[in-house]
Amino acid sequence: MNPAIDSFSPDDRGGSHRQPLSNAWVPLAQWLAILAMTAEHVSKYLWPDAALTPWAIALGRIAFPLFAGMVAWHLLHNTRRPARYGLRLLWVGSLAQLPYLLVVATKLNVCFTLGLGMLSVIALQQIQERTLQAAIGIVLVILALSISPHVEYGLLGLLLVPAFVLAYRYPHRTVAAIPALLLAAMINGTPLHMLISTATAMTLVLLASGSIRLDVPIPAIPRPLRLSWYPLHLATIAVITWGITP
Numbered sequence: 001m002n003p004a005i006d007s008f009s010p011d012d013r014g015g016s017h018r019q020p021l022s023n024a025w026v027p028l029a030q031w032l033a034i035l036a037m038t039a040e041h042v043s044k045y046l047w048p049d050a051a052l053t054p055w056a057i058a059l060g061r062i063a064f065p066l067f068a069g070m071v072a073w074h075l076l077h078n079t080r081r082p083a084r085y086g087l088r089l090l091w092v093g094s095l096a097q098l099p100y101l102l103v104v105a106t107k108l109n110v111c112f113t114l115g116l117g118m119l120s121v122i123a124l125q126q127i128q129e130r131t132l133q134a135a136i137g138i139v140l141v142i143l144a145l146s147i148s149p150h151v152e153y154g155l156l157g158l159l160l161v162p163a164f165v166l167a168y169r170y171p172h173r174t175v176a177a178i179p180a181l182l183l184a185a186m187i188n189g190t191p192l193h194m195l196i197s198t199a200t201a202m203t204l205v206l207l208a209s210g211s212i213r214l215d216v217p218i219p220a221i222p223r224p225l226r227l228s229w230y231p232l233h234l235a236t237i238a239v240i241t242w243g244i245t246p
Contacts, residue, residue: 089115117161
């Protein structure tokens, strides 16, 4: 499959008649997100005092917007089974949770943030009646507020996938991109990190709308590696940490 001419991924192909969209940017986004995340985690948790660690952490600020933007893109354009896709994210998060607790923090990891954000969009999409949709939206916001202290990136992270969905659904309306850009900035604590994250979100919005194009063919990450990378890299860091701890 050529991602530049087919709007469906190898994971979830189906008989849709939607107009083909460019997926050419997705493989590069996958590689950048995974490598930036890994570089940040390796530096931060194995060599916290190294001179390059602050720069690795800064580079890692592109990862979460890239992941959120790709989840939103696949939800809208690359899957006919969005609920299964969301549940797959939660399954990967479940596999990663133990090493995440050992390495990072006592919260639910980023896969839960992405998966729950995606499933909230799916829930709203299933309801056609506007009044009921608004009521369900209020319930979802209350639930998000209640669980936000327990997930990585908190409430702002939970809202980023829905914000990207809004931006992608109305690609030529500038106002539709504002929530994604604001959230990408606000999930960070320093001006440099805010700038990097916001620039990443802006680039995704421009790629998705076709305002900028990426025509260089880049091989996609094999699906087994893509699904296993997050739990495996955390587990590897946890094992190394145990080995070097006196």
